[in-house]
Amino acid sequence: MDTLTxxxxxxxxARATARSSPCPEDPPLWQRVSLCTLAAAFPDGDFVVxxxxxxxxxxxxxxxxxxxxxxxxxxxxxAGLAALCFRxxxxxxxxxxxxxxxxxxHILGDLIxxxxxxxxxxxxxxxxxxxxxxxxxxxxxxxxxAGLAASLVWKGSRRPAIIASLALFAYVGMxxxxxxxxxxxxxxxxxxxxxxxAHVTVQPSAVSPLNWMVMVExxxxxxxxxxxxxxxxxxxxxxxxxxxxxxxxxxxxxxSAPIWNRAALLGSLPEDALLAREAWMSPEMEFFRWxxxxxxxxxxxxxxxxxxxxxxxRFVRPGxxxxxxxxxxxxxxxxxxxxxxxxxxxxxTPLD
Numbered sequence: 319m320d321t322l323t324x325x326x327x328x329x330x331x332a333r334a335t336a337r338s339s340p341c342p343e344d345p346p347l348w349q350r351v352s353l354c355t356l357a358a359a360f361p362d363g364d365f366v367v368x369x370x371x372x373x374x375x376x377x378x379x380x381x382x383x384x385x386x387x388x389x390x391x392x393x394x395x396x397a398g399l400a401a402l403c404f405r406x407x408x409x410x411x412x413x414x415x416x417x418x419x420x421x422x423x424h425i426l427g428d429l430i431x432x433x434x435x436x437x438x439x440x441x442x443x444x445x446x447x448x449x450x451x452x453x454x455x456x457x458x459x460x461x462x463x464a465g466l467a468a469s470l471v472w473k474g475s476r477r478p479a480i481i482a483s484l485a486l487f488a489y490v491g492m493x494x495x496x497x498x499x500x501x502x503x504x505x506x507x508x509x510x511x512x513x514x515x516a517h518v519t520v521q522p523s524a525v526s527p528l529n530w531m532v533m534v535e536x537x538x539x540x541x542x543x544x545x546x547x548x549x550x551x552x553x554x555x556x557x558x559x560x561x562x563x564x565x566x567x568x569x570x571x572x573x574s575a576p577i578w579n580r581a582a583l584l585g586s587l588p589e590d591a592l593l594a595r596e597a598w599m600s601p602e603m604e605f606f607r608w609x610x611x612x613x614x615x616x617x618x619x620x621x622x623x624x625x626x627x628x629x630x631x632r633f634v635r636p637g638x639x640x641x642x643x644x645x646x647x648x649x650x651x652x653x654x655x656x657x658x659x660x661x662x663x664x665x666x667t668p669l670d
Contacts, residue, residue: 320459326466333351386437451527501532551572567637
């Protein structure tokens, strides 16, 4: 989830959970909302590691600052800072609960996306992803904004914030139901093609909560389609002059007319498989084996260097050629592998 939506969700939940009849020790409402907004944005402060290297960002984003195990420590830290800033040193205990609410809201907001969140760091680097919601969901953000706007109109009542919060949970629940429908569609395809033992997963996609990427995988062979669960006709191609949103939405076909794509971990060409396997199993690619959910060979190059490039199909977006997670290894013949990130289609950037 984007940081702005995280911050706004903190403000909404702070207003929804404020007592109708505050106790004397409770923080004033404006302090409660301000702190929870800041706390809900706080975990994304780990972006600072990107200043060190993009490699470090890949390894550590959604790590320690997003950990449920570390949450009490971060909440106490923010509570202490709030107590100092608001000149109420004895009220840090009251601020701690508000800060914890904001941090938990952020963690939950990331868990519902498909990127993966290390909620058990530092004891485990497992990335948990519930995969119900696209990372930028305008409907999700719109519900939050509507609740906050209504709260400004009816300042004396927390009811608008409560209603918006419940609507938010209901919306994610609906997305979970749509996710199940998309999985059923993938399983039906696997049965029709007699792909026994196939692993079917789905990923939420841009523009609409009804847009899904359906992935059918077996032994490193991938088949995927972009579908819209309710669309009845194939959308008209908006072309290069069409709007950005229209270009993102048009490739999602009806369930009755899916277009299936194929890729494989070691590629489709036998002459590429040996080099691709060697690169993929090398220690230098351990980080991508850990990170990628649908790793597939992008291409193999031989001049002037031997290179094997891989991508995570999870981040292939129809309507755009941008893919932020393409990595590979290159070497001179007989030399050692060096890690690179692929920018665009040809620019190699060394990984620190």
